[in-house]
Amino acid sequence: MSLAQTQSVALMGLDGHVVGVEVDIADGLPGYALLGLPDAALSESRDRVRSAIVNCGEIWPNRKVTVSLSPAWLPKSGSSFDLGICICLLAAHETVAAEKITEIVFLGELSLDGRIRAIRGVLPALIAASKAGVKTAVVPVDNLKEAQLMQGMEIIPMHHLKQVLRWLRTGERQYEQEIELQWENSDTRLDFADVAGQPDARLAAEIAAVGGHHIMLIGPPGTGKTMIAERIPTIMPALSIEQALEVTAVHSIAGTLMQRSPLSLLAPIVSPHHTTTRVAMVGGGSHVIKPGACSLAHYGVLFIDEAPECGPGVLDSLRQPLESGTITIARSIGNVTFPAQFLLVLAANPCPCGKFTGRGRNCTCTSQQVRRYLGKLSGPLMDRIDLRVQVEPVGRVDMAKPQLGESSAIIRERVIKARAVAAKRFESLGWSLNSQIPARALRTQFQPERTAMNFLHDELDREHITARGLHKIIRTAWSFADLNGNKTPTMDDVTAAHNLRGKIEA
Amino acid sequence: METKNKQQIGAFGEQAVTDFLIKKKFEIVERNWRIREGEIDIIALNASDIFSFIEVKTRSSVAFGHPFEAINRGKARRMQRLALAWLATHGCLGCEYQIDVAAVLVAADGTPVIEYRANLL
Numbered sequence: 001m002s003l004a005q006t007q008s009v010a011l012m013g014l015d016g017h018v019v020g021v022e023v024d025i026a027d028g029l030p031g032y033a034l035l036g037l038p039d040a041a042l043s044e045s046r047d048r049v050r051s052a053i054v055n056c057g058e059i060w061p062n063r064k065v066t067v068s069l070s071p072a073w074l075p076k077s078g079s080s081f082d083l084g085i086c087i088c089l090l091a092a093h094e095t096v097a098a099e100k101i102t103e104i105v106f107l108g109e110l111s112l113d114g115r116i117r118a119i120r121g122v123l124p125a126l127i128a129a130s131k132a133g134v135k136t137a138v139v140p141v142d143n144l145k146e147a148q149l150m151q152g153m154e155i156i157p158m159h160h161l162k163q164v165l166r167w168l169r170t171g172e173r174q175y176e177q178e179i180e181l182q183w184e185n186s187d188t189r190l191d192f193a194d195v196a197g198q199p200d201a202r203l204a205a206e207i208a209a210v211g212g213h214h215i216m217l218i219g220p221p222g223t224g225k226t227m228i229a230e231r232i233p234t235i236m237p238a239l240s241i242e243q244a245l246e247v248t249a250v251h252s253i254a255g256t257l258m259q260r261s262p263l264s265l266l267a268p269i270v271s272p273h274h275t276t277t278r279v280a281m282v283g284g285g286s287h288v289i290k291p292g293a294c295s296l297a298h299y300g301v302l303f304i305d306e307a308p309e310c311g312p313g314v315l316d317s318l319r320q321p322l323e324s325g326t327i328t329i330a331r332s333i334g335n336v337t338f339p340a341q342f343l344l345v346l347a348a349n350p351c352p353c354g355k356f357t358g359r360g361r362n363c364t365c366t367s368q369q370v371r372r373y374l375g376k377l378s379g380p381l382m383d384r385i386d387l388r389v390q391v392e393p394v395g396r397v398d399m400a401k402p403q404l405g406e407s408s409a410i411i412r413e414r415v416i417k418a419r420a421v422a423a424k425r426f427e428s429l430g431w432s433l434n435s436q437i438p439a440r441a442l443r444t445q446f447q448p449e450r451t452a453m454n455f456l457h458d459e460l461d462r463e464h465i466t467a468r469g470l471h472k473i474i475r476t477a478w479s480f481a482d483l484n485g486n487k488t489p490t491m492d493d494v495t496a497a498h499n500l501r502g503k504i505e506a
Numbered sequence: 507m508e509t510k511n512k513q514q515i516g517a518f519g520e521q522a523v524t525d526f527l528i529k530k531k532f533e534i535v536e537r538n539w540r541i542r543e544g545e546i547d548i549i550a551l552n553a554s555d556i557f558s559f560i561e562v563k564t565r566s567s568v569a570f571g572h573p574f575e576a577i578n579r580g581k582a583r584r585m586q587r588l589a590l591a592w593l594a595t596h597g598c599l600g601c602e603y604q605i606d607v608a609a610v611l612v613a614a615d616g617t618p619v620i621e622y623r624a625n626l627l
Contacts, residue, residue: 062574
């Protein structure tokens with residue numbers, strides 16, 4: 001028989017499709033045709049596969065080879081089909097038993113000497129294969145950690161084509177040591193204890209972590225805005241296993257699992273530079289649609305330093321994911337939806353020269369420049385920022401203090417406790433964070449105390465706050481209440497929330 | 507067998523294929539038919555009386571690739587043109603015909619190994 005068939009997986013965003021790999025070897029002039037909408041990297045598989053086969057001492061059939069990846073209409077990209085094509089070709093050439101490979105999914109890129117290289121997107125690929133009923137998958141050894149997250153499937157890690165062939169021919173397989181799933185739960189490199197002073201900003205960061213409120217830090221250079229922002233993930237609760245799997249899947253597609261362990265339960269933090277493009281921020285690409293910074297920050301923190309310096313439209317492109325928690329990218333090859341539930345942290349100088357603080361005595365900007373600077377952040381975006389905090393210059397009192405501030409571990413304990421209270425309250429309601437309470441529920445079952453409510457209505461009448469602002473303040477107040485152990489937000493909680501929102505009007 | 511030059515190797519291969527074809531009940535019509543556009547190595551009627559135009563490629567080692575690999579698309583197309591030219595000049599235009607390729611590998615002891623692929627295009 002000169003026909004063989006096996007399986008691999010094509011990814012479209014996070015969605016995988018199991019792809020049938022078929023190879024036919026026919027009489028005719030030597031040639032190689034690859035069918036099924038391959039992109040450039042996939043078209044090059046011919047030369048990788050050929051070299052790998054020859055260099056492993058196998059015979060390349062000098063006949064007409066036709067490789068078909070079905071469904072043919074689905075565009076396929078990348079190098080992950082190499083191994084499947086190679087094994088299928090050898091089966092069609094009758095050097096491997098064809099019936100053995102039909103039910104197996106092969107993933108991996110081949111190097112010219114037959115080594116199997118790591119690929120992107122192993123976890124989403126395996127999830128798709130498992131959904132399609134595949135029981136066995138061969139993956140590159142370097143992707144094993146990630147692949148083992150897939151339960152209920154036989155995962156066979158391989159490092160060399162020769163090893164795969166020996167396994168298929170003799171059944172003998174060098175068992176790679178099974179890696180025990182060891183979730184990573186703490187990062188000791190960053191700690192809130194490093195931050196000197198800044199009680200307001202610390203509190204705001206804690207509230208942000210409790211309720212998932214977006215936050216903006218405004219202050220002159222060198223006061224610790226970046227330090228604080230970078231430490232917010234350290235006080236956020238660990239991800240659940242399901243959440244961690246989602247995060248790992250997104251990072252797997254983006255190819256960033258070198259920087260972030262596939263077994264990390266830490267909330268991710270992504271800090272794109274302010275020159276970043278809209279596509280880099282939300283995701284995109286014409287051939288392969290890749291997730292952007294906002295999806296890489298899923299269940300974690302998206303930190304944008306020097307926010308007013310961002311290009312026009314970059315920050316506003318975040319408005320839709322801020323609202324829905326997902327981002328749908330439409331391109332000619334199809335639509336792809338990535339998750340994007342992140343905590344937005346913006347940092348900004350108060351003005352172009354950065355010294356407009358306190359009485360602004362050292363500031364060299366004109367008043368118009370100052371107004372324009374923060375005005376670059378659009379109203380609709382600022383409206384979604386619940387906490388706006390001034391970060392003041394650190395004085396000698398704070399710097400000279402010998403004892404450190406509260407450590408991340410202590411703050412995290414409090415955050416976890418407060419979040420548990422909120423989660424219990426919202427148990428049957430379909431959301432879990434205070435920032436997610438819908439407006440209707442705020443006006444009915446989740447009103448603060450009467451006195452506090454009167455205060456807010458007065459503020460509304462005086463046009464100090466808007467209706468939407470009122471809702472935002474109540475949501476923040478709930479986070480204060482959870483943190484302070486109050487059943488409903490008290491006057492103190494509401495004023496604290498009001499203060500954190502109201503200080504800066506952009 | 508002493509070292510041969512390229513023409514000798516080619517002629518040796520063609521003779522070997524001719525012998526092979528006769529054994530396979532082909533009727534050899536013509537050999538080395540040459541016009542300005544090129545040459546057809548062997549023209550024969552095969553067992554089912556179809557004209558076969560045969561290109562013979564002979565090599566003494568696979569160091570530079572298998573003989574079949576030397577036949578690329580351009581060469582195949584030229585074979586096609588030549589076949590039609592032959593049919594036209596012999597008043598058989600419209601006859602059924604096919605293009606075959608024979609690869610001859612000459613082993614170290616001088617015995618030819620023939621691989622034959624029929625009806626390529």
